[in-house]
Amino acid sequence: MRLAERFLPFAVAAAAVAVGYGLSVGLAGYFVYLGVSAVVAAIALLGLGVVTGTAGMVSLCQLTFGAVGAFVVSACNVAGVPGGFVAWLVLGGLAAAVAGVLVGLPALRLRGITLAVVTLGLAAAADLTLVQIQFPGATEGLPVERPEAFSDDRSYFFFAVLVLVACGLLVHSLRRGRWGSSWHLVAFSERGTAAVGAGVRTSKLTAFAVSAALGGVSGGLLTGQVGLAFPASFTAIQSLALYVLAVMSGAHLIDMAVFGALLWVAVPELLKRWGVPQDWGFVIFGVLGIQALAGRGNLGTAVRDLFHRRRSRGPAGVGLSDIADVEPLPPGEPVLEVRGLSVHFGHVKALSEVDVVVPEHGILGVIGPNGAGKSTLVDVVSGFLPRATGTVTLDGRPLTGSPTRRARRGLRRTFQQDRVPPGLTVGAYVRFVARRRLPGTEVAGALEFFGCPPARTPLSRVDAGARRLVEVVGHLLARPRVLLLDEPAAGLPHEEHVAFGRRLRQVPARFGVSVLLIEHDLDLVRSVCDRLTVLDFGEVLASGPQADVLADPAVLKAYMGETELL
Ligand code: ADP
Ligand code: MG
Secondary structure, three states: OHHHHHHHHHHHHHHHHHHHHHHHHHHHHHHHHHHHHHHHHHHHHHHHHHHHOOOOOOOOOOOHHHHHHHHHHHHHHHOOOHHHHHHHHHHHHHHHHHHHHHHHHHHOOOOOOHHHHHHHHHHHHHHHHHHHOOOOOOOOOOOOOOOOOHOOOOHHHHHHHHHHHHHHHHHHHHHHHHHHHHHHHHHHHHHHHHOOOOHHHHHHHHHHHHHHHHHHHHHHHHHHHHHOOOHHHHHHHHHHHHHHHHHOOOOOOOHOOOOOOHHHHHHHHHHHOOOOOOOHHHHHHHHHHHHHHHOOOOHHHHHHHHHHHHOOOOOOOOOOOOOOOOOOOOOOOOEEEEEEEEEOOOOEEEEEEEEEEEOOOOOOEEEEEOOOOHHHHHEEEOOOOOOOOOEEOOOEEEOOHHHHHHHHOOEOOOOOOOOOOOOHHHHHHHHHHOOOOHHHHHHHHHHHOOOOOOOOEHHHHHHHHHHHHHHHHHHHHHHOOOOEEEEOOOOHHHHHHHHHHHHHHHHHHHHOOOOEOOOOOHHHHHHHHOOOEEEEEEEEEEEEHHHHHHHHHHHHHHHHHOOOOO
16 A cells, blocks of 8 residues: 555544634634534444445434433443543443444344334334433433533534544544455345355444444434433434435545535524424435435445546556466366255256366366356355255365355355445455455455456446456455356456466466366367366266367267367
């Protein structure tokens, strides 16, 4: 990473602190108060940006997490817990994170509208409960003590800005790290996440926890602003509106979360000034939210697109850079052994009694017409179809369990469909898939070897064919024992297809990885694979050294269609 890029967030943070200070001194008193409200909303929106914007889950109870933070801060205030407001705020955030995990646990099994209903129901239930029990100190009228140095409204605003900047830096650094990559990946494809050996559960729960923690901090901060927390600040309808605002503004981008927060405060304020009932604000947010959800895109992406279009150099093509060939190694003992594999889908026998062996340093080609069962074979071996019968062993030991577990044992796979999340850069994605510390030179070298765009390129600017090569590179850098490739070059033009084959041939020697390749292009198969297994209607039609298989009359007749191969 370039030095400037590493320090940019800190420079932005310092600028934000300076602006915050300036505003705290210069703004009229009433605007200082509104400013705190905006900062509170910005922190809650940042959290929503993580869980919905980045990790792709619906969460309609963000203000319930806010209430948890407010409750903890109020309780600490009443009990006089040592450490003061700052410590209480942190405790509130932590308690909300725990609540986030508790909500996230059932969410592991729920998606889309169901998750929306459950989280909104939770928000409504919490809302009613709060009215019953009230916040600690509320009935006695015991206001929360602000930090000593920030006790008046102006300095409290500055304090709130400091908290926002800290939260922004936290989200920024998390998003650049492993958790952040896993959020992007899980939003785009749960299967893709499991296939890289990352836990789908962990990805979702960390997103919920971080999001809820930020919700909790925002609730705590609000309590410091108003002194006494009231249930009316944390209603289900407000959570819903905040979600809509997060979607609409694109709150997964930090600046857009701030922008959304300004709207959150400004719209009701303007309505009030114009003499319109403030609840119309919800209607306005609702209409804008429907626009965003209906796929018109959100404001954040629209702004970023403008910015990127100016900067973009366009996707780097897959070039034919000349890299010295290395001699292939002779195939050795079996690494992956599949015996007697059978799978049914209702009456369809997708695989029956299939045997497949991948030798060490080998590249086994699996060919067969559409619907022959090739992808099903990859699904079974990688653990995505647990109801198959038969045995799979890796290095002589049974390979069982979830896809995540199998990936961690050294069996990696790619998908026939695109599973590469557009929200990351090439480099961040490759590092995440590799799941180990990698020097930049190793990443760059592997990307260059396969003619992929450089690490800094956003994946959204890489075409579908090249994205799948990036996926291959990531898995190879994980150094698995075996990599299963399901038509990896399908999206590439012919000459790049050929170039890919040449590179693939060198994979066992360069990366120490054995390969099972599913491929349609027979030229490629011929130039790359030592051995072939032909599937037809779920059965093995022929298997053995490439030349023998391609000359097998049964193969010629059933699959290749007459004599065009001869
Ligand atoms: P290939 O990858 O060789 O083109 P597949 O493995 O995708 O073939 O499919 C093998 C057969 O199993 C096809 O007849 C397909 O329709 C069927 N099949 C695959 N997945 C499913 C599924 N999830 N449900 C029902 N049938 C399936
Ligand atoms: Mg297939």
